[in-house]
Amino acid sequence: MKLIDTKDAVGYILCHDITQIVKDKVKDARFRKGHIIKDEDIPVLLSLGKEHIYVWEKDDDNMMHENDAAQFMIDLTRTEDMSFTPVKEGKMELVADIDGYFTVDVDLLKEINMQKDIMMASIKGDTPIKKGTKLSGMRIIPLVIEKQKMEDLKKLINGKKVFDIKPFVRKKAGIVTTGSEVYHGRIKDEFTPVVKEKLADFGVEVIAHETVSDDTQMITEAIKKLKSAGCDIILCTGGMSVDPDDLTPKAISLTADKFVTYGTPVLPGAMFALSYFDDKVPIMGLPGSVMYCAKTVFDIILPRALADIEIDKEFIASLGHGGLL
Ligand SMILES: Nc1nc2c(c(=O)[nH]1)N[C@H]1C(S)=C(S)[C@@H](COP(=O)(O)OP(=O)(O)OC[C@H]3O[C@@H](n4cnc5c(N)ncnc54)[C@H](O)[C@@H]3O)O[C@H]1N2
Numbered sequence: 001m002k003l004i005d006t007k008d009a010v011g012y013i014l015c016h017d018i019t020q021i022v023k024d025k026v027k028d029a030r031f032r033k034g035h036i037i038k039d040e041d042i043p044v045l046l047s048l049g050k051e052h053i054y055v056w057e058k059d060d061d062n063m064m065h066e067n068d069a070a071q072f073m074i075d076l077t078r079t080e081d082m083s084f085t086p087v088k089e090g091k092m093e094l095v096a097d098i099d100g101y102f103t104v105d106v107d108l109l110k111e112i113n114m115q116k117d118i119m120m121a122s123i124k125g126d127t128p129i130k131k132g133t134k135l136s137g138m139r140i141i142p143l144v145i146e147k148q149k150m151e152d153l154k155k156l157i158n159g160k161k162v163f164d165i166k167p168f169v170r171k172k173a174g175i176v177t178t179g180s181e182v183y184h185g186r187i188k189d190e191f192t193p194v195v196k197e198k199l200a201d202f203g204v205e206v207i208a209h210e211t212v213s214d215d216t217q218m219i220t221e222a223i224k225k226l227k228s229a230g231c232d233i234i235l236c237t238g239g240m241s242v243d244p245d246d247l248t249p250k251a252i253s254l255t256a257d258k259f260v261t262y263g264t265p266v267l268p269g270a271m272f273a274l275s276y277f278d279d280k281v282p283i284m285g286l287p288g289s290v291m292y293c294a295k296t297v298f299d300i301i302l303p304r305a306l307a308d309i310e311i312d313k314e315f316i317a318s319l320g321h322g323g324l325l
């Protein structure tokens with residue numbers, strides 16, 4: 001690569017895209033890498049503010065061009081569930097090929113971005129995404145980079161997954177509606193439709209539903225019945241707080257094999273409960289706020305559970321940062 005005066009550039013080959021920006025109208029490559037510069041290009045290049053330009057020389061064996069470097073980075077970070085956009089101005093992006101739960105190795109991504117002349121940006125991890133979602137964009141900062149630096153990056157990543165998408169595998173839900181007021185028909189069940197709608201967003205069907213009173217044994221038996229019916233996620237509503245009739249958290253922990261939490265550092269949703277059966281089927285207790293607030297702890301926990309990523313107390317505790325929704 002060498003730097004020459006634009007006026008002397010006719011016949012030379014451009015070695016990077018040249019971007020034109022016209023406010024509110026255009027932002028695109030006016031000339032592409034590899035373009036052979038013609039007479040009529042000279043005034044255009046000058047009007048883009050390019051009095052000097054880089055053109056190719058054949059002396060760059062130990063250097064990698066920004067476009068090749070972007071492809072190199074894509075190859076290091078892409079999984080089989082992701083595709084990538086064509087390179088443009090030295091940048092490439094990863095796109096999701098499936099619906100799922102997107103995760104980021106945050107420490108590794110930070111290490112990558114500590115490397116000189118390399119950048120990689122992603123959307124926030126631990127989030128549900130749809131097929132077609134843009135996940136990450138990456139490029140090198142200069143026009144060319146030492147090949148050795150890219151090899152060092154490969155060593156740093158070392159086959160680990162910087163980004164991943166876990167498909168939603170749990171598909172059959174069961175709901176236990178608790179509350180004497182619903183059980184005795186004093187009020188209409190308004191909670192189940194809300195939960196069903198949230199599940200439907202992830203392609204989950206409610207295959208069994210039990211309505212019981214505020215009675216520990218009834219709740220316990222209903223949970224067991226749903227489990228036997230083949231539900232791979234069980235959701236209990238009602239009776240999650242501090243009244244004497246609020247027995248759902250106790251019933252959940254009595255029925256489950258592994259208790260994870262009663263209480264989360266998320267508002268709305270403080271009174272949420274989670275336990276697991278030995279075969280990893282989760283049982284959740286959904287507090288009243290899930291029925292009346294658009295976004296609660298349930299929207300954070302549900303996609304992770306459906307993707308079958310284990311939720312432990314440490315993950316729950318981490319939700320406090322950003323947990324005031
Ligand atoms: N002194 C305190 N009061 C409250 C606390 C607390 O810690 N101390 N917690 C608050 C929080 S947080 C929530 S959330 C709510 C109640 O949550 P619960 O999950 O215990 O809900 P319930 O007591 O069973 O019912 C509350 C309310 O919602 C109606 N409900 C319940 N299920 C249904 C249903 N399936 N369909 C229609 N309506 C339903 C129920 O009839 C009650 O009106 O408590 C705060 N208070």
Ligand code: MOO
Nearest residue numbers: 269270271287289
């Ligand atoms: O448990 Mo309540 O607002 O935290 O839903």
